[in-house]
Amino acid sequence: MDLETCREHILSEDCRDFIANHVRTPFFDSITRGDYCRQEAGFDFRCVYLPRESADPVTLSKFSYNSVPKCYSPISMETLNRTGILPMQNYPTLQLKGSGVLIGFLDSGIDYTSEIFRNLDGSTRIAAIWDQTVQSGQPPEGFAYGTEFTREEIDAALSLDDPLTAVPSIDETGHGTYTASLAAGSANPAEQFLGAAPEATLAVVKLKPAKKYLRDFYFIPQNAVCYQETDLMLGLRYLNDLADRLGLPFVLCVSVGSNMGGHIATLPFPLLLEGYSTKANHITVIGAGNEADQRHHYYNEIQNTDDTKTVELRVGENVSGFSLELWTEIPNIFSISIISPSGENTSRIPFRVGAEAEIDFLFERTRVSVDYRLLVERTSSELILFRFDAPAPGIWRIVVEPLTVIDGRFHMWLPQSAFLSGEVYFLESNPYYTLTNPSSASTPITVAYYDGGSDGIAQSSGRGYTRTERIKPDIAAPGIQITGALPGGRFAARSGSCAAAAITAGAAALMLEWLIYHENVPGIDSFQLKSLLILGAVRPRIMEYPNREWGYGQLNLYNTFEVMRQL
DSSP states (O other): HHHHHHHHHHHTTTEEEEEEOOOOOOOHHTTTTTSSSEEEEEETTEEEEEEHHHSSSOOOOTTGGGGOOEEEEEEEEEEEHHHTHHHHHHTTTTTOOOTTOOEEEESOOOOTTTTTOOOTOOOOOOOEETTTTOSSOOOOOTTTTTEEEHHHHHHHTTTSSSSSTTTTOOOOOHHHHHHHHHOOOOOOGGGBBBBBBBTTTEEEEEOOOOHHHHHHHHOOTTTTEEEEEHHHHHHHHHHHHHHHHHOOOOOEEEEEEOOSOOOSSHHHHHHHHHHHHHTTTTEEEEEEOOOTTTTTTEEEESSSOOOOOOEEEEEETOOEEEEEEEEEEETOOEEEEEEOOOOOOOOOOOOOTOOOOEEEETTTTEEEEEEESSSOOOOEEEEEEEEESSOOOOEEEEEEEEESSSSSSSEEEOOOOOOOOEEEEEHHHHHHHHSOBBTOOOSSSEEEEEEETEEEEEETTOOOOOTTTTOOEEEEEOOEEEEEEETTTTEEEOHHHHHHHHHHHHHHHHHHHIIIIIIIOOOOHHHHHHHHHHHBBBBBTTTTTBTTTTTTTTTHHHHHHHHHOOO
């Protein structure tokens, strides 16, 4: 398929987007053999764009769970002293500033005109921007949509009275600019601001919004900031390819998250992150998310085949719909029944693998679809996917019944707050296992966040462990009321997981600079660099480590160097 037609399919609401690899359903396999638009994402993953008439309706019986792109949202909006970064920037024999290291961002874009992203001579520190939303220019080589703006084009634009006439890439929400400023912003003495790696080179992917049909499938409000998995995967490939082309060590800062998936990093995007993070000098840092206090996670254990558990779900007024996932490890196999607020009972919905049941609640005028999936790709799990369409307000009850039981453990997750159109929460929620996807991935560095003023963990900070009890998060960094840059030369204090991830990404860049350029280490992977940060983490003696809130303790780069010096 030619480039222009492929671009049209990627952008068109008349096409459906899917993720393909060697594991796929017979139907999906048969229709992807035609001449359709494809984009390679790396590690045997590709994004496929099919005409609506060939793909609709999008159901899990036709397409596997992992092939339907999931949706991600931004993980929200004196610090450098607390993390031991400032002493390393100023240490006389080191002067680490991130020079010679590339830091990449998948986000809402960047205000490239800001002084904090420029060198002293006014030239840009940004190696390239791939703006997926601008279609007027040339896309990056090997990609079919968006526009790539090179360093030379950005510098030429900065010499104009109106740079946007030449490089029309803007950051509407400010999330990307804020995150990039904390990781790699230059000093602004008037605002008493300094980023963690102020001499690092930057690379930015501005993600395009998710398509309307995906928002509708997951009942995501149209005004929510929402990115789809295919664009994240292609952006990830672009940034890694750019780092290889420039010959620079690379740190990726991931500040988006989702509650979709089994919280064990088996969706395509985290699997791709795992693959790229195993490459030498390619380090990934991910924020743990902001879901711990949102009451969107439920956990329980069924004791035996005669036991059942009733899950109570509060739904507020004017909720248009929502999705809900139940996960358990086989050989546990569960089925469910649903009781509406008025008492209408479905009785047990028969367990039929690959079949979708649709239930109409007449009194509530609510439709609920239930899909049982056994052996979800790359897992040994059962998934029960619920989709509530126009749910009536009140208390909904889901009765979980065992068909077979081993340990009886199961989890349920609602979407993150940004993807709900109103009040939806579990009455008996559990704050643990609330790391947003992809932060449960094993290889990257997963960062929780705390209040640097009180030294207490943030109430919202995602908590571990993963569903299979892998230790996550790895470390914690400040994330409450952190001052950063916004578009238009403004500065503001924000809180959230993205701040901690950005600060840690900058710290990782300083470590790479020291190891590669000062110590002449030829290569280091994410596990090794993560281990160094864990060695230097500050661990107050009032609690045991690792734990679900802090991981192995508070990030402190200076302490990492002190520990290494003593080894």
